[in-house]
Amino acid sequence: MSIISRAGDHRAKSKLLAAGADFVDSPYETGGRRMAQRALNPNLTNFLDLVFEWKRHDIEMEEITATESSKITGLKLKESGVRVNFNVIVIAMQREDGTMIFNPSSENRIMPGDTVIVMGKTKDLEKMAEVLNPEGEKTGGRP
Template sequence: TLRDVGIDRALGVIAALATDADNLFLTLSVKSMNPKVMVSARVSEEENESKLRRAGADSVIAPYAATGTRLAQSLLRPHVTQFLNFTTTSVGLDIGIEQVQVAAGSDFVSKSLQQLPIRRELGVIVLAIRRADGTMQFNPPASAAIAAGDCLIVMGEHGSLRQLERMAETKHESAHR
C-alpha cells in the first residue's frame, strides 16, 4: 500500500501506470493521503489532462503529443531543437538548465540580480524567476530583486550550477561583492 511505502514522508510521486484511469486513481489516492506531495502524471489521451490536474497532479505530461510537437519542431526549427537537446542531455559541453530555490536565510534575498555573482563570477544565465506566488518573470532585468522563496531558472555549466545552489541556500559573504 501507499502507507507501507511511506507516502506520508514522500516528496514526489510519478504516476505512470498503464492507463489514464489508473494514473487518475493513484493521483487521487496520493493527494488524499499527503496533499503536499508533488505528483507528476503521464496521460495517454490529451482530453484527460484536465481531469488529472483537477485530481491534484502538479505536472501532467502527454508523451505522444509532446513527441509529435518535438518532431515537428525539429523540422521547422532545427537549430532551436539542437540547442534544447544540447542543454537537456549529456551530449556536448557540461551545460544544463536547472531550478535553484532561494532560501529565506540566503544573502540573495533583497538583492538585485546585478548585485549577485550569478553571471559575473559563475557565468550562469538567469532565464526566469518563478516567484513564490507562482508568477513567472522571463528574461528578468539586472534590476530584478530576489525574494525568499523565489526559484531561479538558470543555465550554465553543471559545476557552476551546483555552486549557485549552495550560495542560494545560506548566507555567503562573497554574495556581497
C-alpha cells in the same frame, strides 16, 4: 509534492486530473510538438537537445530556490554578481506567488522564495546553489 502522470490518449487526461494528478503528460502530444518544433526551429531544438538530452554533460539547466539566509537575497541581479561570480545565465525567476519573470533585467531583485532558473556548467550551478540556499534546505529546486 506534485503528482505527475502519463496519459495514453487525450481522453485519459481529464480523468487523471480529476483523480488528483497535478500534471498529466501525453507522450504523443509531446512527441508531436517536438517534431513540429524541430521542423520550424532546428537550431533551437539542437541547442535544447544539448541541455536536456545529456549530450553535453557539463551544461545543465536548474531551478534553485533562494532562501532567507542567502547573502544575495534582496539584491538586484547586477548587485548579486551572479554572472561574474558564478558564470551562469539567469533565464527566468519565479516569484513565490507564481509570477514568472522571463529574461529578468539586471534591476530585478532576488527575493526569498524565488525560484531562479539558470543555465551553466554543473560546477558553477553547484556554487550558485550554495549561495542561494546556504543551508541546503529542500525547497523544490536544487538544494
